[in-house]
Amino acid sequence: MPTVSSEELAAAAGVNSAKLRKDFSYLGSYGTRGVGYDVEYLVYQISRELGLTQDWPVVIVGIGNLGAALANYGGFASRGFRVAALIDADPAMTGRPVAGIPVQHADALEDIVRDNGVSIGVIATPAGAAQQVCDRLVGAGVTSILNFAPTMLTVPDGVDVRKVDLSIELQILAFHEQRKAGEDAAADDDAMPVPTAAKGAAAAAAMDAADPKGTDGEAPAVMPA
């Protein structure tokens, strides 16, 4: 029986072995003392707990470059996600196969969601269309939204939204890059604890929010160009 120890796993994953054991312990006591964890059983338990053993039909709305990239993304199928439908508002796209799946027109959105029992929707539309698409998805019964459009979506209670901002990761890299470059001549701003600052998403979020909040009631429009 192939097994793994928490030590091996921790080394491979780059985390502390005690933390890993404690995490596993929340799923139950699947390990055998003196031996380790049965790999196959462990994988099954984690998959099940994570919902990977279920079949999750998803719809992708907005089949531009990003939508097409997502439709072609191999990682979905292997993790229990099935692309139930591709939806686009452009009539010229209708019927055209992307990743082997014919694109359907946005008019059919509600029917598609209902007929396939879709509870997870992916929005890859331009920012302007995102909220409207979101509303329609939610109206049709979708309760989880993955939003790639650069807008904040408003949803009713009970609906989960996760926003993916491709440029945030780049910003984090640039931040560290700046630190690297500034290490030589960093004599002036040495008082700043890096970990806190790097995690200070509050600051970044606030900056985005700062714009329309001028006390004078006018939108000062001072976002960096």
Add this chain to the structure above:
Amino acid sequence: MPTVSSEELAAAAGVNSAKLRKDFSYLGSYGTRGVGYDVEYLVYQISRELGLTQDWPVVIVGIGNLGAALANYGGFASRGFRVAALIDADPAMTGRPVAGIPVQHADALEDIVRDNGVSIGVIATPAGAAQQVCDRLVGAGVTSILNFAPTMLTVPDGVDVRKVDLSIELQILAFHEQRKAGEDAAADDDAMPVPTAAKGAAAAAAMDAADPKGTDGEAPAVMPA
């Protein structure tokens, strides 16, 4: 002078106002007691600290759907990122303009990186090519890598890598979705503290790592199908 209070900002960003003030205090004392923060000055300071005022030339390698989507992504330019070049290994792509930028052949990768002083590279290639591209980027002087390919990259010390896995966000949604659905009949696994489990990325990472670690030395290949 348009100003904001930490209270307004915190409400807009959905965070605690004290935390926000503390975060800002690391940048210096830019606020005025009794008034708040000068919006314009605050935005400038945060932008500067985050590296948004600098011009960061980036190269995107692998101009498939995802690479094209990234090249077209509007969020980059507005945050100080400039797409210095698009690179693809397919000769048929060479010269073809994507997002207004002609694609260059991978042979020129090193020259492009050096000539443009690129320190940030984006990898949007298939998984098989990612490590090789990464090595060449690093060899040419890139010190930060944003990896969209579904592979773990190995890099020398001093190089930052951030991996973006489009399916992880979906998994998180599916996890919560499963919880929602299971709330009715959740009488058997009630002992699990959700917050910890949801954050337990160690478990997920370990699962990926579990595969090739069988004690018998053979790769058991038990990843969920």
Add this chain to the structure above:
DNA sequence: ATGTCTTTGTGAACGTGTGCACAAAGATTG
């Protein structure tokens, strides 16, 4: 069957981040 050896599961200590609450600072008003 008994002892030894390995590895789990977890109680306890530690460190870090978050939120409260208030004194200090400065603007504003009379």
Add this chain to the structure above:
DNA sequence: CAATCTTTGTGCACACGTTCACAAAGACAT
């Protein structure tokens, strides 16, 4: 100029997550 009022900046306490360290459990050898 003094009093008042608003909002910052931060010391302090608390809570949470992480890590240490070890007893309990079980396999394996003798």
